[in-house]
Amino acid sequence: MNQHAKIAGQPSKVRIGHSACPHDCPSTCALDVELLDERTIGRVHGAKGNSYTAGVICAKVARYAERVHHPDRLLKPLVRAGGKGEEVWREASWDAALDLVAEKFIAAEERYGSETVWPYFYAGTMGLVQRDGIERLRHAKKYSGFFGSICTNLAWTGWMMGAGKLAGADPREMAKSDCVVIWGTNAVVTQVNVMTHAVKARKERGAKIVVIDIYDNATMKQADMGLILKPGTDGALACAVMHVLFREDLADRAYLEKYSDDPAGLEEHLRTRTPEWAAAITGLSVEEIEAFARLIGTTRRTFFRLGYGFARQRNGSINMHAALSVATVTGCWQYEGGGAFHSNSGILKFNTELLEGTRMRDPSVRYLDHSRIGPVLMGHEDALFGGPPVTAMLIQNTNPANVAPEQRLVVEGFRRENLFTCVHEQFMTDTAKLADVVLPATMFLEHDDIYKGGGNQHVTLGPKLIDPPEGPRTNHYVIEELAKRLGVADRPGFRMTEREHIDVMLDKKGLGTFDTFKEQRWADLQPEFEDAHFLNGFGHADGKFRFRPDWTGQAAANRPPRSMGIFGPYQRLPEFPDHVDLIEVADAEHPFRLATSPARSYLNSSFAETPTSKAREGRPELLIHPDDAAALSVGDGDRVEVGNLRGEVVLHAKFFDGVKRGVVIAEGIWPNSAHERGEGINVLTGADAPAPYGGAAVHDNKVWVRAA
Numbered sequence: 001m002n003q004h005a006k007i008a009g010q011p012s013k014v015r016i017g018h019s020a021c022p023h024d025c026p027s028t029c030a031l032d033v034e035l036l037d038e039r040t041i042g043r044v045h046g047a048k049g050n051s052y053t054a055g056v057i058c059a060k061v062a063r064y065a066e067r068v069h070h071p072d073r074l075l076k077p078l079v080r081a082g083g084k085g086e087e088v089w090r091e092a093s094w095d096a097a098l099d100l101v102a103e104k105f106i107a108a109e110e111r112y113g114s115e116t117v118w119p120y121f122y123a124g125t126m127g128l129v130q131r132d133g134i135e136r137l138r139h140a141k142k143y144s145g146f147f148g149s150i151c152t153n154l155a156w157t158g159w160m161m162g163a164g165k166l167a168g169a170d171p172r173e174m175a176k177s178d179c180v181v182i183w184g185t186n187a188v189v190t191q192v193n194v195m196t197h198a199v200k201a202r203k204e205r206g207a208k209i210v211v212i213d214i215y216d217n218a219t220m221k222q223a224d225m226g227l228i229l230k231p232g233t234d235g236a237l238a239c240a241v242m243h244v245l246f247r248e249d250l251a252d253r254a255y256l257e258k259y260s261d262d263p264a265g266l267e268e269h270l271r272t273r274t275p276e277w278a279a280a281i282t283g284l285s286v287e288e289i290e291a292f293a294r295l296i297g298t299t300r301r302t303f304f305r306l307g308y309g310f311a312r313q314r315n316g317s318i319n320m321h322a323a324l325s326v327a328t329v330t331g332c333w334q335y336e337g338g339g340a341f342h343s344n345s346g347i348l349k350f351n352t353e354l355l356e357g358t359r360m361r362d363p364s365v366r367y368l369d370h371s372r373i374g375p376v377l378m379g380h381e382d383a384l385f386g387g388p389p390v391t392a393m394l395i396q397n398t399n400p401a402n403v404a405p406e407q408r409l410v411v412e413g414f415r416r417e418n419l420f421t422c423v424h425e426q427f428m429t430d431t432a433k434l435a436d437v438v439l440p441a442t443m444f445l446e447h448d449d450i451y452k453g454g455g456n457q458h459v460t461l462g463p464k465l466i467d468p469p470e471g472p473r474t475n476h477y478v479i480e481e482l483a484k485r486l487g488v489a490d491r492p493g494f495r496m497t498e499r500e501h502i503d504v505m506l507d508k509k510g511l512g513t514f515d516t517f518k519e520q521r522w523a524d525l526q527p528e529f530e531d532a533h534f535l536n537g538f539g540h541a542d543g544k545f546r547f548r549p550d551w552t553g554q555a556a557a558n559r560p561p562r563s564m565g566i567f568g569p570y571q572r573l574p575e576f577p578d579h580v581d582l583i584e585v586a587d588a589e590h591p592f593r594l595a596t597s598p599a600r601s602y603l604n605s606s607f608a609e610t611p612t613s614k615a616r617e618g619r620p621e622l623l624i625h626p627d628d629a630a631a632l633s634v635g636d637g638d639r640v641e642v643g644n645l646r647g648e649v650v651l652h653a654k655f656f657d658g659v660k661r662g663v664v665i666a667e668g669i670w671p672n673s674a675h676e677r678g679e680g681i682n683v684l685t686g687a688d689a690p691a692p693y694g695g696a697a698v699h700d701n702k703v704w705v706r707a708a
Helices: 094-112 128-132 134-141 153-163 171-176 192-205 234-247 253-259 263-272 275-282 286-297 316-330 370-377 407-414 475-485 498-509 514-520 611-617 626-631
Strands: 003-005 014-020 030-035 041-046 078-080 089-091 117-121 145-147 179-183 208-213 225-228 302-306 339-341 367-369 392-396 420-425 437-440 449-452 458-462 522-524 592-595 621-624 639-644 647-655 663-665 701-707
Touching: 014 458, 078 094, 094 117, 094 392, 094 420, 094 437, 094 475, 117 134, 117 145, 117 370, 128 134, 128 449, 128 475, 128 498, 134 145, 134 392, 134 475, 153 316, 171 192, 171 302, 179 192, 179 286, 192 208, 208 286, 225 286, 234 263, 234 275, 234 286, 234 316, 253 263, 253 316, 263 316, 275 286, 286 316, 302 316, 316 339, 367 370, 370 407, 392 475, 449 498, 458 514, 498 514, 514 522, 621 626, 621 639, 626 647
Parallel strands: 117 392, 145 367, 179 208, 179 302, 208 225, 302 339, 392 420, 420 437, 592 663, 621 647
Antiparallel strands: 003 014, 014 030, 030 041, 078 089, 078 437, 449 458, 458 522, 592 701, 621 663, 639 647, 639 701
16 A cells, blocks of 8 residues: 655655554544655655545644654663663663563562552553553453553543434534534644634535634634633533523424433423523623524534543533533434534443453452552552552653643652553653653554444554664563563564554454555545434433432443542532532632643643744743733733642733633643743643542642742
């Protein structure tokens, strides 16, 4: 499938390799990569032949050569030679470094038992082999379990409570819609392909694009109707919209009788959830709420694209369920170009039994919540679930010292002298700086893997396209080598190559082998229209959409093990869609609400090392309404201190009238070192687990702001 093409400024023949974007983004774009030689890439392009990617990718991935060929890439194993965080290192061979890791793990296990070791990972790569193989080592050794909650749990829980299955209308149908509602996601920044299909609908069909968010971001600027509301109030907006739909006979009552559990009860509940009631909560006007309700109530082909951002509040699951309920009240599920979508993760499942070693899993081994790594490392009893302290860690694909909530607790935990930490990384991240052993990692073009697109319906192969520099090794290599040293290499799933694992998963899915799939590049697994639109019934046993969810009894896409219990003030979860102030409500001491929204040129903590991304983002800033700044005697560009009970950070004020008064925005997860005091924005975010199944409420923070 390699082909040749002329690229301006390059040799006359440039090979094109095919892959998938590995980063933590719903799009998982199919890629065409310019291969200049065996170790060098040029530009990266979106695959035009892929019906979802449609030839469009974000600018930061297009210039991926900046990451692959960055002079600061880690190239050799390093062992700490000074105090924790002093960045005094000595080089080591791979064998010596891995021997040391195994020695420390064995010593920790002998003292405290196997649960003292906590393999920790997340979505720095979305490749199944390189991301999830660490679970095989965990289960083989009975190390502490890992409940991966930080990204999806609040959103997925809300969706599952209503729909019963993590799936939805084909996201490509946005191009066939007459109204696309982009709710709670800055798609221009975080999943650009949403805009590809929405803008196509506007150009070809005259469709309206509605954007609902907390500030005038890049996606809002594309809107025909933009609704800027206060953080954590989406449930109130949804309820008022449904109130109008029922009041003005715009609800599809026949559809509701057939497909929902209690439409009469919902209508009665909503009688007091008027636009006036919601306006006082959301900061929107009554006119804005009613105009939105009438638009979607009179537009059959309305497509609701529901994001993750608006669910990253302590009432985030409630918000997601309420927004999804709006689509059901309109009955738009019945029409092509209508319905709702959040994630297709429920339709793209692979058999990962061998890859993850799930048959070796011991149900008696405790699980630890990865969002609560700070409390875990600091030995908080409620975070350890009765087990021993964590005294040894292997970390792959994540940077918790920068991205995890309650950063001060996290960093303090990593500085413990009785904690041994091995970090396998591509750059010297904030977490790597606190490690005892740092191992250099390959990048996605330098190893084999396979990817699932939660934001679409494709499974895409990512074969190795170039050789890595001398030194970096794959995640798979590290897991295999540690298994040998830890005495479990004879267990199922070990001693297999990446391609052999991919062969097994493809075969069990009926998709052939690595070699045959390489020719195909991707597979489109979109269900039939009737299934995707739940016209054959929603995912609950009775086929009904749940307006009255059983918050702690129904199945969830990522429910914690029963030993972890139910999280947060679940008793306050509402019977019907509603607004509940589980959020950090602003008060006299903390009069502002802070959201830590994504930056356009960064992706979590990735790309923060590349020169173009850094140049485009400038410096850490706080978007603040000019009237709020004036009340604080703060000028545009002035240093400001932002704080709460968890700590304080210094940013630079940036006047911005595209936000409600009392709301401030800090875009991007900057490296801690980019801030004046060496501490990043997650000093201010909380690690408490929201109801009912946890997650990270990183956009839900009450803070004070003052001139620094």
